[in-house]
Amino acid sequence: MVVVEMGGQLLHRDEENTESRTGKKLKVEKSPLSRWEFAAALGVFLVFLTGLFCIYLTMPAAEYGELRLPRNLSELRVLKDRLATFAKDYPAKFILGYCSIYIFMQTFMIPGTIFMSLLAGALFGVIRGLFLVVFNATAGASSCYFLSKLIGKPIVNWLWPEKLRYFQAGYFFL
Template identity: 30%
Template sequence: PEVDDLPEGLLTVVPHTLPYSGGGSARMSLLILVSIFACSASVMYLVYRNFPELSEDEREKIKVPKDMDDAKALGTVLSKYKDTYYSQVLIAYFATYIFLQTFAIPGSIFLSILSGYLYPFPLALFLVCLCSGLGASFCYMLSYLVGRPVVYKYLTERAQKWSQQVDKHREHLINYIIFLRITPFLPNWFINITSPVINVPLGVFFLGTFLGVAPPSFVAINAGTTLYKLTTAGEAVSWYSLVVLAVLAVLSILPVCFQKKLQQKLE
């Protein structure tokens, strides 16, 4: 179908420059996505091929952590080789984090916690923010290339509502992205795949993500310093850290509120 055949509500979300071409487009998008994933997985394989020689027991622990026990086991192996094979461990961590973020695969929260165990706090914070920003941006670009049929078919209503919110904050989009990254109002995967469809600029998206993930990453990295005392990821978040995150979220949106009030008074 042509753009004019789309549901009326969808046209408020999707500009006419991004036409939807139906089932054929969806199948082609899926094929492209699978091809990109396969290429990325091949790169990950090469990264781990360059890793130090591991024992059989250690190889079993080198996997994407699904819970805190996996994170502890992975941390034990990486800390053993981190000093001798610093570059290899850092590159493997960097590549894995970006891979998970790019394809919206769960597990990055455990890598954030693990960074606090492996690296000094400033490096860990910069590393997590950079990986989050780059991974989310790659997910954004994937969505721009192949994800629009998915948004059109399954996320139309939610994307339409968020599009209206983005339009309200268009002049202060960085603040709004930072606010969304700090707070849990919208899932990160949803922000990543719908942002290109509703015309959030990539530069603003990256900067807002880089800055916005810093406060929650601060909490996760700080918890990583006591990794082996944790039993679940939930223990990394205390009431104090929740209050701090709430305050930072409010601070991120305050400039927007003050400017709107000032404009109203001037008008």
């Protein structure tokens, strides 16, 4: 394989790959993820999505229109009042749903976990809320780490190989 720089772009030429318009053979870049890595990442996402959908289906019909992700503290207070009755009527289902949503948001780095943490303290009290938040944040961050380790490294190697070599060489400390 030969690497040629033309016009600021790196072209990879290989004798076994397809020909370009000029008659030179160029390497066709394939996906950075193997089929197994892609299937595992998609499986994790679908498991989370299926769990959240099942929780959504088991909620009482009257609650659907009133639930929104809070964007400020006043909306958080309104959400807390609406969820307090549901938490008292269905405690196990509510805690399972809360944990699933928190871990999903933490795993896929969706903003709003700070409001979920405040909501835990408001709904469950300081001690129970603290334990729920610590458990969920740890589980979500661990899940994010392992998902990143599974699919992040090949994607970074594929998208930014020069920058990765630069940081691995340690030139950024100079």
